[in-house]
Amino acid sequence: MTESDSVIEIKNGAATLSKELLDSCIHCGLCLPACPTYLATGREMESPRGRIYLLSKWQEEGGELAPRAIEHLESCLGCLGCQTACPSGVKYEAILDQARPHLAAHRNWLTRQIMRFSFGQILPHYGRLKILGIMLRAVQVLKLDSLVANLPWVKSGPPLLRKIADFQMFTPVVAKHIPLAKKSWKAGAKIGSAKLFSGCVMDIFYNHVNHAALRLMVRQGTVVEVPPQTCCGALAFHAGELDIAIDLAKQNIDLFAPSTDNIVVTSAGCGAMLKHYGHLLSDDQLYREKAQSFSLRVQDISENLALGKFPAVANTGQSDCKSHMVYHAACHLAHAQGVRVQPQELLSAAAATTGAHLYDLPEAEHCCGSAGIYNLLNTSLSLKVLERKMNFIEDSGADVVVTSNPGCLLQLEAGVKARGLNVKVKHLAEALDDAFGDRTS
Ligand code: SF4
Ligand code: SF4
Incomplete structure (x- = not known):
């Protein structure tokens, strides 16, 4: 379009x-x-x-x-x-x-232009994102972010300035970025090959999660490639900027076209969007069929890992033995993709291996208030929604909360930080890597 x-x-x-x-x-x-x-x-x-x-x-x-x-x-x-x-x-x-x-179309002109610029000119360009990540890391190391966010004229300034404080609250600590290998495998039996969709925000903020996913897939005997790719377009689509979302969808379909391998995704939000391409391009004569077969190839990391088997011996050196885990189901995994069983089964297996306890979280499938950039656009309601989620987490006595989406990770991390809780927020791939990962692969 x-x-x-x-x-x-x-x-x-x-x-x-x-x-x-x-x-x-x-x-x-x-x-x-x-x-x-x-x-x-x-x-x-x-x-x-x-x-x-x-x-x-x-x-x-x-x-x-x-x-x-x-x-x-x-x-x-x-x-x-x-x-x-x-x-x-x-x-x-x-x-x-x-x-x-x-x-x-009804959005404030300046806000809309900033959003369109971010969706069309920043997120799809990995090089630009990486530079932003490095700059953000430097700002965090020097603690300039909290310094600026706490300045009185920022806190009581116009809404756009006050957004700096919101950014600071919802931005995770950016770790050193380690590029993913273009192709990874281990010697021995192979169960198949797959392409990893590493994501844009996911790989900048949670690069270690993609490494964990890679290790797990390789350990199961999958040959994993990380091909050239671009942003999935989810943030543009959810903001109603259809032209940008459609353009990015077409680019990804073309970039992944030379192969028929499954496309494995660590971000539930990206996975839901990639599975939606078939519907998004259903009126496009040229891309309709290509988009449908692309979407059928997309798997959440839990769907991919559930197909294989992990070795019986756990990597106990990295495990959170005796930890008390709860699982928060990302909306874009549970409701949008209907993926519910695999994460639970994998986590139960991980808990059984490490001796951790996995408990049910009340309202586990209720949104945490992150919803893409909702927490930045509707901060006060987002925090109210988070409040309810954090009450359940705190009451559960959990010291580990597991989820599957970068937005949920950063929202829950903000909640944990605000309450001063001793709770680790982990992506499912990290929790599984702690139990089954092999850092030599
Ligand atoms: S009110 Fe809600 S539950 Fe009832 S039909 Fe409408 S959408 Fe469905
Ligand atoms: S916020 Fe409420 S209305 Fe909106 S999608 Fe979620 S459940 Fe439905």
Whole structure:
């Protein structure tokens, strides 16, 4: 889709919303207890039912989308907890996908330009991202980030300046970046080959997670390649910047085209987006089939690892023996991809091997409030949503929280830091690597 196509769609306004999709909601309210923004505010218009009502009203009446309605729609995390909970099978994701470009069109001009520049000119360019990562690391080492964030004129300045404090709160400590090998394998039996989608934000902030995933796959006998790739486009898509998302999707499809190997992803958000390419490009004659077969090749790291077997002997030197683990299911893994069983089974196996205890976390599939860049755009509601999650984590007595998405990692790390808890937040691949990894491979 070109920039002009995207503008045409927005001009059609409410007409682009599907009445059939909206009418499928029978307003029963059974989704309300699954909606983190409803639980945080208690307001009907911050619930799935309320948001569907607002869109239905706009669909019927046409005209401009009211500013209050925009606020309620923008405050949706896009976590899809409601879609899982809905007994009537309402396709909330499809409804939200249709609304997103309209929300983008109503966004403040400067905010939108900054977002478009980041999605189109920073995230897809790995070299630029790496330089940013190095700069951020230097700022963190010199503690300039907390110094600037705590300056009185920043704390009480205009909203854009106050965002510096939010950035500081939600930015993880950037470790030294170690490039991933282009091809890795171990001698002996092979169970197959795969391509690793290392991600952009994922590989800059959580490069060690990709290394852990690589080690685990290689240990199982997979030959792993890390081919040239670009940003998956998830952040652009969720912000309604369809033209950027579509362009990135086409680039990735072409970059991964020479092979038919599975594409393994460590970031649940990227995985959900890559699996969505088939749908995203369903109207594109040239890319429709290529996008569908690309999406079928995509696997979350847990789906890939569950196919193999780990050696019986654990790497106990690296394990968190006797630790008390809980699992927070990333929305984009559980609700968007429907991947629930494999992470639990793998973690149970890891716990059995290391002697750790794995406990159920209440509301484990409820969003933590990260939702891409939601925590930066809607910081106060994001923190309210996080508060509820952190209460459950603190009450559980866990010293390790495991999850599968970079956004969840940094959100939960911010929650742990704010409460001064002695809790490690780990990606599933790290937790498994502690139990089964082989650092000699
Ligand atoms: S989205 Fe589903 S669960 Fe929620 S009110 Fe509508 S029909 Fe009921
Ligand atoms: S996507 Fe999440 S935040 Fe949005 S309405 Fe559904 S449950 Fe609520």
